Amino acid sequence: MSRTVYVNGEFLPEEDAKISVFDRGFLFADGVYEVTSVLGGKLVDFDGHCARLNRSLGELDMPAPVDDAELLRIHRELVKQNGVEEGLVYLQVTRGPADRDFAYPAEPVPSLVLFTQVMNLSESPKAAAGIKVISIEDLRWGRRDIKTVQLLYPAMGKMAAKAEGADDAWMVEDGFVTEGTSNNAYIVTQDGRIVTRDLSNAILHGITRAAVLRFAREAQMVVEERPFTLEEAKEAAEAFVTSATTFVTPVVEIDGVEIGDGTPGRVSRRLREIYMDECSRVAV
Numbered sequence: 267m268s269r270t271v272y273v274n275g276e277f278l279p280e281e282d283a284k285i286s287v288f289d290r291g292f293l294f295a296d297g298v299y300e301v302t303s304v305l306g307g308k309l310v311d312f313d314g315h316c317a318r319l320n321r322s323l324g325e326l327d328m329p330a331p332v333d334d335a336e337l338l339r340i341h342r343e344l345v346k347q348n349g350v351e352e353g354l355v356y357l358q359v360t361r362g363p364a365d366r367d368f369a370y371p372a373e374p375v376p377s378l379v380l381f382t383q384v385m386n387l388s389e390s391p392k393a394a395a396g397i398k399v400i401s402i403e404d405l406r407w408g409r410r411d412i413k414t415v416q417l418l419y420p421a422m423g424k425m426a427a428k429a430e431g432a433d434d435a436w437m438v439e440d441g442f443v444t445e446g447t448s449n450n451a452y453i454v455t456q457d458g459r460i461v462t463r464d465l466s467n468a469i470l471h472g473i474t475r476a477a478v479l480r481f482a483r484e485a486q487m488v489v490e491e492r493p494f495t496l497e498e499a500k501e502a503a504e505a506f507v508t509s510a511t512t513f514v515t516p517v518v519e520i521d522g523v524e525i526g527d528g529t530p531g532r533v534s535r536r537l538r539e540i541y542m543d544e545c546s547r548v549a550v
């Protein structure tokens with residue numbers, strides 16, 4: 267069934283939506299994106315995604331095509347037109363079409379594209395069973411705090427994981443885990459502390475991460491924001507990932523080594539519950 271998508275001011279059937287072959291998103295991956303989940307037909311943490319989008323745009327001197335209020339209106343209209351109860355809204359802003367030149371155009375006309383994807387996020391079988399990850403070297407560029415559309419290395423990582431019968435890859439730099447290919451990475455130590463890498467240019471500043479850490483602290487759990495090694499992860503009581511599409515999803519195996527007893531841990535399951543309750547409550 268054809269979806270209605272949004273392209274530069276218009277809501278169109280997906281087969282009629284067009285972007286120029288000269289678009290810098292296509293030629294240079296000169297674009298940024300956001301993925302906002304939809305639960306019960308409502309947007310989860312929309313303000314957080316909007317704030318990060320504006321930060322990404324600012325870091326790249328890219329003009330915002332519309333303001334935040336208009337973005338919310340477009341998100342809601344797409345969810346409504348496509349009848350999405352559960353799934354995601356994908357948004358991409360690029361520097362727009364221009365003759366091919368590495369230097370940015372003096373007067374860019376940014377492109378704005380949004381579409382929806384229906385997905386079962388709340389009852390995901392992966393969340394129930396937990397996922398297996400492999401480790402790979404983190405060979406991405408040095409500004410991972412900017413949510414750009416240059417996702418080829420993460421895509422290669424997912425394929426490497428798939429080839430080994432795993433679900434995802436955790437990336438490692440100088441011996442320390444940075445993050446998953448499309449999620450933030452956490453461990454729970456044997457004495458119950460939640461450890462996740464501190465914010466820097468080395469990782470994406472996850473919107474789900476911020477919410478989960480806030481809820482964990484409110485529930486009197488101990489949180490440590492610091493790098494951890496792969497060895498520490500393999501000896502942890504639990505491991506999990508967070509993102510807009512996985513919420514909190516337990517990791518039950520790293521490089522073939524079972525984490526804990528090889529089933530989703532208590533802390534991960536509890537955090538998923540709290541997160542799902544809280545984010546459904548405040549969705550807009």
Ligand code: PDD
Binds near residue numbers: 450474
């Ligand atoms: N990915 N780290 C990376 C590299 C990511 O790509 C993502 C999100 C996250 C988690 O961020 P958030 O909690 O704001 O979703 C961390 C999205 C879901 C994607 O690319 O589909």
